[in-house]
Amino acid sequence: MIVPESGASSPLVWFTSSYSNGAGGECVECALTGDGALIRDSKTTETHMIAVSGDAWRSFVVSVRRASTRP
Template sequence: MAAIPEPRWFKSSYSGGSGTECVECAHVSHGALIRDSKCSNGPILSVHPQAFRRFVDSVRHGLRQPS
């Protein structure tokens, strides 16, 4: 059986340079992984690909859900 490759984590180009406020993401076959960059051994959130795409599009375009 082939080994599962380690996720390749990345930060947004808009993340703060001070390292105080950032999340990291990784694309995987089942969607995306999200974690706190300051706690790389902490919890990881797994997100369905369509949900992650909608989230990124919403952030990119400043869309908000009605309250």
């Protein structure tokens, strides 16, 4: 997976879940790349991140959506 460097022509756009309330709780941020996604801790954004493939990201999102619709 290719990760654009800081200052690249296509900077990463990081986002959090709509369930994040910004009250200082534990949260992760995600950024979509051309061939997958990056995931990092929202409190320590300059440290490590996890890179996943597009297939893995789609599977994760589908699983979360399914789990949130269960009673």
